[in-house]
Amino acid sequence: MKKFMATLITGMIFTANVMAIAPVSSVIPDGSFSKVSFEVNEIINWNVSGINASYELVSSGVADGLQAIKLSMNSRTDDWGNLTSLTLTAPKEVPWNFAPNDKLKATLTNQRIMVI
Numbered sequence: 001m002k003k004f005m006a007t008l009i010t011g012m013i014f015t016a017n018v019m020a021i022a023p024v025s026s027v028i029p030d031g032s033f034s035k036v037s038f039e040v041n042e043i044i045n046w047n048v049s050g051i052n053a054s055y056e057l058v059s060s061g062v063a064d065g066l067q068a069i070k071l072s073m074n075s076r077t078d079d080w081g082n083l084t085s086l087t088l089t090a091p092k093e094v095p096w097n098f099a100p101n102d103k104l105k106a107t108l109t110n111q112r113i114m115v116i
Contacts, residue, residue: 036088037065043091050084052077063107 036044038057048055052074062068073084090096098104 035064038067038069039065040067043093045089045091047087047089048085049087050077051079051082053084055086061109063109068109 036042036046038046046069048069048071050073054072054074056070057067058070059067061070069086071084071086077083
């Protein structure tokens with residue numbers, strides 16, 4: 001039993017020493033979320049999906065910049081896997097990191113007058 005305890009304690013000390021000298025990974029600064037405005041040279045990756053989805057980049061209804069994305073849902077679906085969606089992906093060079101008080105905001109424009 002003494003040998004087992006000695007081995008266990010030695011292992012714990014070794015593990016603690018290895019963890020103490022391990023390199024610290026680089027930390028992404030808080031608040032590094034890039035603005036997305038669908039401009040021509042923007043490096044944000046985006047994807048529109050859904051069986052009934054279509055999209056186009058337009059210059060009308062723009063809230064910021066020169067272009068906006070117009071998403072169209074051509075028909076309704078009850079299948080959650082086929083809902084119209086827009087997915088934004090951070091560039092590999094600049095991953096996103098939200099600070100505790102950061103907020104994700106979006107400006108949406110509905111140019112049609114219709115009851116939903």
